[in-house]
Amino acid sequence: MTQKNNSKNPLHGLWALTNRELKKWYKNPYLFILSIIQPLIWMGLFGRAMNISAIFSQNPITIQPIPGIDPSVIDRINQAILNASTQIMEKTFGTSDYFSYMSVGIISFVTLFTAMFSGMSIVWDRRLGFLNKVLSTPVARGSILMSKVFNAVIRSIIQAAIVLGFAFALGLTVGPDFTVFNLLGVFAAVFLIGMGLSSIFIAIAIRSTRWETQMAVMNLLNLPLLFASNALFPTDLMPAWLQPFTKINPITYSTDATRQLILYTINTQQLMFDFLFLGVFAAVFSTMGIVLSWRHLSR
Amino acid sequence: MTSDALTVNGLTKVFNKNLVAVDHVSFNVKEGEIFGFLGPNGAGKTTTINMLITVLKPNEGNATVCGFDIAKQPSEVRSCIGVVPQEYTADEDLTGLENIILCADLYGIPREVSKKRAEELLELVEMTKFKDKQVATYSGGMRRRLELACGLINRPHVFFLDEPTLGLDVQTRIATWNYIKLLKKEYSMTIFMTTHYLEEADMLCDRVAIIDHGKIITVGAPEELKEALGGDIMTLSIKDGTIDISPVIQKVTRVKEVKKQDGSYRIKLEDGEETAPTIIDAVRAAGHNVTRLSLTKPTLDEVYLEYTGRSLREEEESRDAMFRQRVTMHRAREGGH
Numbered sequence: 001m002t003q004k005n006n007s008k009n010p011l012h013g014l015w016a017l018t019n020r021e022l023k024k025w026y027k028n029p030y031l032f033i034l035s036i037i038q039p040l041i042w043m044g045l046f047g048r049a050m051n052i053s054a055i056f057s058q059n060p061i062t063i064q065p066i067p068g069i070d071p072s073v074i075d076r077i078n079q080a081i082l083n084a085s086t087q088i089m090e091k092t093f094g095t096s097d098y099f100s101y102m103s104v105g106i107i108s109f110v111t112l113f114t115a116m117f118s119g120m121s122i123v124w125d126r127r128l129g130f131l132n133k134v135l136s137t138p139v140a141r142g143s144i145l146m147s148k149v150f151n152a153v154i155r156s157i158i159q160a161a162i163v164l165g166f167a168f169a170l171g172l173t174v175g176p177d178f179t180v181f182n183l184l185g186v187f188a189a190v191f192l193i194g195m196g197l198s199s200i201f202i203a204i205a206i207r208s209t210r211w212e213t214q215m216a217v218m219n220l221l222n223l224p225l226l227f228a229s230n231a232l233f234p235t236d237l238m239p240a241w242l243q244p245f246t247k248i249n250p251i252t253y254s255t256d257a258t259r260q261l262i263l264y265t266i267n268t269q270q271l272m273f274d275f276l277f278l279g280v281f282a283a284v285f286s287t288m289g290i291v292l293s294w295r296h297l298s299r
Numbered sequence: 300m301t302s303d304a305l306t307v308n309g310l311t312k313v314f315n316k317n318l319v320a321v322d323h324v325s326f327n328v329k330e331g332e333i334f335g336f337l338g339p340n341g342a343g344k345t346t347t348i349n350m351l352i353t354v355l356k357p358n359e360g361n362a363t364v365c366g367f368d369i370a371k372q373p374s375e376v377r378s379c380i381g382v383v384p385q386e387y388t389a390d391e392d393l394t395g396l397e398n399i400i401l402c403a404d405l406y407g408i409p410r411e412v413s414k415k416r417a418e419e420l421l422e423l424v425e426m427t428k429f430k431d432k433q434v435a436t437y438s439g440g441m442r443r444r445l446e447l448a449c450g451l452i453n454r455p456h457v458f459f460l461d462e463p464t465l466g467l468d469v470q471t472r473i474a475t476w477n478y479i480k481l482l483k484k485e486y487s488m489t490i491f492m493t494t495h496y497l498e499e500a501d502m503l504c505d506r507v508a509i510i511d512h513g514k515i516i517t518v519g520a521p522e523e524l525k526e527a528l529g530g531d532i533m534t535l536s537i538k539d540g541t542i543d544i545s546p547v548i549q550k551v552t553r554v555k556e557v558k559k560q561d562g563s564y565r566i567k568l569e570d571g572e573e574t575a576p577t578i579i580d581a582v583r584a585a586g587h588n589v590t591r592l593s594l595t596k597p598t599l600d601e602v603y604l605e606y607t608g609r610s611l612r613e614e615e616e617s618r619d620a621m622f623r624q625r626v627t628m629h630r631a632r633e634g635g636h
Contacts, residue, residue, distance in 0.1 A: 016404030024392045129386030129623050136352040136384075136459075137405040138377040209619045298354055 013139035017147030021121065022154060035155070039110040039163050046232065047102035047167075052093075056085035092234055095173065095263045103167035104262055105231035107186070108255045110163060111156040111194045112225060116218045118152040119201030123211045131297070141297050142290040145202055149286060152198035153191055160190045164262075175263045182261040189261075192278035193254035199282075199289035206289075207296050231255045253277045303327045304457050304489035305334070305351065309360030312346050320346040322513035323360065328457075328491055328506075333483065335504035336493040337599075339607060343513040344493035345385060345620070348461050351491070352382050365456045378406070381455030381488075385462040386623045387442045387630050389434045395421070395445050396430040402449040413452065420448040423485060424478055439630060440471035447478060451486065458482075460492035464499060466628040476502055497599040507599075509606050516606045525597045528605060529555060531571030536563040536591040537582065547585045551578050563591070571596065 026032055062078045065071055086096050093101040122145075125131040134144055164172075164186070205214050228242055229235070229251035238246060246252050257274035260266050305328035312321040321343040328334040336344045349355040351364055353373040361368060367375040389398045396417060403413030421427045424444035434442065443463065450458060463479065464472040476499065483490060494500050500507045501521045508518040517524065537544065540562035548557045548566060553574045556567040568574045571594045579589055 012407035013405045016401055020390060020393065020401055023397070024390070027392060127619060127622055128388065128626060129384050130388045130390070132349065132354050132386075133382060133384050133388040134405060135354045136377060136380065136382040137402070137453075138374050138407070139405045298356060 011140070011143065013137070014143040014147055014150075017134070017139070017143060018150045018154070021147060021151035025151075025155060035114075036159060036162050038113075039106055039159055040166055042109065043103050043106045043163060043167065044170075047099040047106070048170075050098065050102070052098040053089060053096065056082075056089065060085075092237065094234075094259065095175070097171075097173050099170070100167070100172045100174075100263055101259070102232065103163065103170070103172055104259050105255050106163055106167075107160045107190060107258055108193060108229070108231050108251045109226060110159045111190055111254070112197060112222065112251060114156045114159065115152050115194055115197035116201050116222060118148045118198040119205035119218070120211060120214055121151075122148055122202055122205045123208050123214050126209055127211070135298055141293045144297060145199075145206070145289050145293040146286070148202050149195055149198045149289070153194040156190050156194040157187050160187065172262075175265060177264070177266045178262055185261045186258045189254045189257040189275070189278060192275070192282040193250055195282040196250055196278070196285045199285040203285070203289045203292050206292055225249060225251055229255060250278060250281045253281075302330050304330050304332070305362065305364055305491060307347075307351070307360070307362040310347065310350060310357050310362055311359035312343075312350060312355060313358045319513050321350070321357075324510070324513070324515050325360075326508055326515060326518055328489060331487060331489055332505045333490040333492065333503055335500040335507040336491070336510055337495065337497065337500045337507045337603065338493075338510040339495060342510045344495075344510060345461055346513075347510070348459055348491070348493055352380060352459055353377055378453070379456040381450035381453060381458045383446045383450040383458075383460045383463060385465055386627045387439075387446065389442060389445050389449065391435040392433065394431050394433055395426055395437070395441075398434060398445060399449050399452055403452045406453040408453060416452055416454075417448070420451055423482065424448050438471075439467050440474060442630065443467065443471070443475055444478060447475075447482060451482060454486065455488060457489045457491060460490060462493055462495070464494070464496065465624070466630075472496075472499070479503060497603055501599045509603060511607045521599055521602075524602045525599065528597045528602055529567050530569040531567075531597065532595045533566040533568055533571060533575060533578070534563055534591075534593045534595075535566060535578070535582075535589060537587040538590050539587065544582065544585060544587060547581055548578055551581050554578065 024031075025035070060078075061081055063074055063081075065074055089096045089098070095101055122131070125134075131144075135141075164183070201218070204217055208214055224245075226232070228238075228245045229249045230246065231251055235243065235246040235252060253274045257271060257278065260271045260274070305326075307327070308325050309323045310321055310325070311319070311323050313319050324343070324347060326334075336347065338344050346355065350357045351362060351369060353369050353376050357370070361370060363369065364376045365379040367379070369376050389395070390401070393401065399417040399420065400410075400413055403410075403417065408416070418427070421430050424447055426441065426444050426448065429437065429441060434445065437445065447463075450460075460479070464475050467475060479490070480503070492503070504521060506518065506520050507524070509516045509524075517527075519527070535548075543559055545557045545559055545564065548554060548564060551574065553569040554566055555569065558565045566578070568578075575592070575594055579592070582589055
């Protein structure tokens with residue numbers, strides 16, 4: 001009859017549930033390709049279409065010859081203006097190439113969107129009755145939530161790798177401190193930001209039975225989170241009232257960490273702070289999610 | 300462990316502070332029994348099952364499953380039960396086998412054990428041929444069989460079936476009953492099931508409880524409940540419709556009640572098959588010829604209607620439950636795509 005073969009490992013079932021979610025993704029070629037094409041389109045559109053570098057390089061401001069001044073002086077002034085425009089780019093974006101700046105920002109963007117949809121899947125599991133079935137098994141309540149979190153995190157890391165691969169192919173210029181090992185740091189940042197963000201979205205969805213509500217929450221949060229960060233534009237240049245939001249927006253920190261690792265000369269102190277912030281963010285919200293799942297998964 | 304697989308005492312669930320879905324329900328299910336919860340939609344059947352499988356928390360009362368308290372020892376309860384929900388919960392994107400293995404993993408069953416059991420269960424429900432096909436391609440009956448197999452992967456002591464044949468056609472429904480009987484025989488477990496199909500309860504259950512508006516109205520074996528209605532019904536006509544021979548019939552032993560209606564007699568009697576000839580003899584002896592005769596055994600339908608009334612119901616179910624039921628019916632009927 002009832003056999004004592006059930007393992008006492010509290011993590012049992014966690015991987016099974018995570019793998020179920022991942023299988024839905026990688027076993028469905030259309031979904032898989034679409035979810036990879038989407039960030040690439042964003043990268044191509046934003047990174048290449050919003051060609052901020054071209055503002056300076058294609059519309060050079062030049063001083064016309066002035067009678068009485070030596071033309072060679074004018075040439076030198078024109079050269080200086082050109083150099084200044086490169087400096088403006090570097091001062092603003094940390095790199096003279098907006099495409100590089102932008103394509104690294106896309107990594108955070110991809111993670112944000114993947115995290116948002118992980119909240120949707122728990123709503124569907126509840127509506128289709130799958131959640132009740134899982135709840136009737138001895139699997140740890142926290143594992144049910146964490147499987148969705150890990151699914152989002154693993155998807156984000158794979159998408160980030162693909163985005164980066166394409167960015168390199170399309171001419172991303174790496175910074176002086178870049179080595180292949182920095183990529184591990186990039187994935188660590190994606191892991192932490194993905195963990196925190198998806199915990200938030202799943203926690204919001206944990207009692208919800210309406211996917212409409214979840215969609216509304218997603219629409220409300222996604223653009224503000226994205227634009228009030230440094231993913232697309234430097235926060236220093238944003239208005240003063242917006243700055244405090246950018247300072248608490250975790251996307252600012254994950255983007256800064258990935259830019260430091262790939263594009264910039266690494267500021268160790270700043271990088272450490274980025275990871276500290278992301279680590280605390282991930283720990284706080286995943287713990288909150290687990291506690292909520294103990295309390296609210298069963299009603 | 301007690302000899303009862305399930306003991307339920309005053310179990311109560313109130314939704315949104317005022318909707319009493321289950322109202323102080325008490326009953327026991329004996330070891331090895333098939334116990335049916337019979338009632339109309341929205342009577343509280345699924346809510347009761349959800350409390351017993353530890354998915355819903357009761358507001359009042361308590362219950363034990365396999366001797367474990369559902370509120371205090373939920374993990375122990377979960378390990379000893381198997382559940383087949385009303386909905387088709389198998390993941391459509393995975394294959395049948397992958398779904399069973401997923402269930403096994405949720406119970407922490409080691410892979411070498413679960414693989415063997417999965418094959419064995421698939422064989423029993425005759426799904427071996429389709430095990431590597433995506434569930435999205437399955438018919439309603441196949442999905443139901445897969446759910447049965449998934450629910451048994453941990454060799455449960457008590458098996459919960461919520462509306463096991465909802466939305467299935469008659470052939471598939473009968474086939475599903477046979478699978479349930481077969482599995483019960485193979486694994487000798489206690490089964491608790493809900494249904495609103497009367498013939499299902501009559502066919503499968505050792506005992507049924509009729510539940511309505513969250514309360515248990517009566518409990519007993521289907522036969523007992525039918526007999527409690529007052530036995531069999533015989534209708535009889537004689538050639539001469541103008542005279543009343545009720546007193547003659549009434550004198551026959553085991554006749555309980557005689558009514559003359561529109562020229563025929565409606566007789567309530569015990570042991571219909573044996574009493575009927577005696578009645579005919581008595582009528583003949585009184586000098587009349589029987590022209591027409593019918594004997595009906597009471598069905599569970601009549602028991603059910605006797606207790607739950609005949610009026611149509613305004614359904615009061617949650618939006619969520621209605622949605623799930625619609626999905627289930629739809630999937631059951633689409634028969635593979």
